[in-house]
Amino acid sequence: MTVIDFTAFIGRLATAAGETILPFFRTSLSVENKNASHDLDPVTEADRAAEAVMRRMIKQNFPQHGIVGEEFGSEREDAEYVWVLDPIDGTKSFIAGMPIWGTLIALMHNGAPVFGMMHQPYIGERFSGDNGSATYQGASGKRKLSVRRCAALADATLFTTSPKLMKPDDRAIFERVEDKVRLSRYGGDCYAYCMLAAGHLDLIIETELKPYDIAALVPIIAGAGGIVTTWDGKPAQHGGRIVAAGDRRTHEAALKILAG
Template sequence: MVTDAEIAEYAAFAERLADAATAVTLKYFRNPIDVVNKAAGEAFDPVTAADRDAEAIIRALITETYPDHGIFGEEHGQSTATLKNGPTWVIDPIDGTRAFISGLPLWGTLIALNDGTRPVIGLIDHPATGERFMGTPGQATGNRQPIKTRACTSLASAILSTTDPDLFLAGDERAAYDAVAAKVRLKRYGYDCYAYAMVAAGHLDLVIESGLQPYDVQAVIPVIEAAGGVMTSWSGGPADQGGQVIAAGDRRLHAAALDILRSAAKP
C-alpha cells in the first residue's frame, strides 16, 4: 500500500520523469526521424528513436532512484517487480506516435504508478502544447490548477472521441461503437491520450477505445477518476489492463453508453 506521504513524493518524481522525457521527445519532434513498423503484415504500429530514447531515460531515472520498483514500458517491456507484487511504474513514452511522426502536437507521455493493485498516480504530459495533467487520490490538476469533469446526462448532449473508428474490430465491436456514436451530438477523432485529458478537464464527455495495452490506460485512469469521472472496460469491470475501454465524465452518461457496448464486450 502506498501512503499519503509516498503519494506526494512519487507524484513529484513523476513530474521529474516527464521533464526528462520532454527534453528527449521535443528534440526529435518535427525533425527528420526514421520510423520502424513494429506490426506484422499490412498493419502499421510505428516506433521511433524518440519513443525508445524517452523510455530509456525514464527507466534509468527510476532504477537509480527506486531500484526496488518495477517498470513496465511499451518499448522495453517489464522488469523487476510485477504489477501484482509491489510499486510498478507503467510508462508509454509517446502515446500517439502516429501523431508525432505527422507533426501533430497532441501526442503525450504517460506515466503511472501502480501500487501492486491498481494505478494510484497518473500523469498525462503534452510537451508540444505545454500542458500537463496529474491525477492522485482525491485531486486532479491541469497545469497545477484543479480540473473537474462536466455534467452530461445523455448521449444526445455528449461529445465523443475515439482515436480512429477503423481500429475497432469489424462485426459486433464496430457495430457497438457505431451504435453509441449515432446517438451523440458530436464526434472527434485522432486525439490519443489528449482526449482523456479533455474529459477530465470538462471539455469532452466520452472516450471509447479498443485494443489497448496497460501502458495506454494506467496513467489516464487516476486523472479521470480524480476529476470526477469513471473509466471501465466495456463490461463495466476494471480498465487497467487495457483492451476495450470507456471513459466518461458523468456516471449517468457512462451507464447509457455501457448499456450499448456490453453487447460486444470481450471477457
C-alpha cells in the same frame, strides 16, 4: 511511502522524457513499423530514448520497483510498486507533427493505479491525478480539473482515436453509440482523455488498448470526477475495450449499448 512522496520524482521523469523527445519532434526522423502486417504500428528513436531515460532514473532511485513499458517490456511486475510507461502515446500523431501526443507515466500500488501524469512537452502542459483530485499545469497557470455534467447520450460529445483500429464486431457496436450522441470526433490519443477530465468532452470509447495506454489516465479522470472502465464495467488499468465518461449517467447509457 505515500503518493505525495513520489510526485516530485514523477515530475522529474516527465521533464527528462520531454527533453529527450522534443529534439526529434517535427524532424525527418526514421520510423519503424513494429507490426509484421501491413497495418502501421510505428516506433521511433524518440520513443525508445525517452523510455530508456525514465527506466534508468527509476532503477537509480527505486531499484526495488517494477517497470512496465511499451518499448522495453516488463521487469518485476509483481513488485509492490510498479511504473507503467508510454514514452509517446500517439506516435502516429507525433510522426505527423500533430501535438496531441504525450508521455504517460503511471504509478501502480499493489496492482491499482494510484497516480498518473500526461505530459505534453511541446505545448508545455501536464495533466495529473491521484483518483481523489486532478490538476492541470500549463501556460495559463495551475488549476483543478473537473469533468462536466452530461445527462444523456443525446447531449454528449464522443471521441475515439479511430474506428478503423477496432475489430469489425466492436466497430459495429461502437457505431450504435455514435448514432446516439450529439457530436462524434476522431483523433486525440491520450490528449482526448485529458480534455474529458478538463470538462471539454463527455465520452471516449476505444478498443485494443494496452496497460501503458490507459493506466496513467485512470487516476486523472477519476480525480476529476469521471469514470473509466472496460466495456463490461471492470477496472480499466489492464487495457482492452475502454469507455471513459465525465458523467456516470452517460457512462451507464453507453455501457448498456456496449455490453449488449
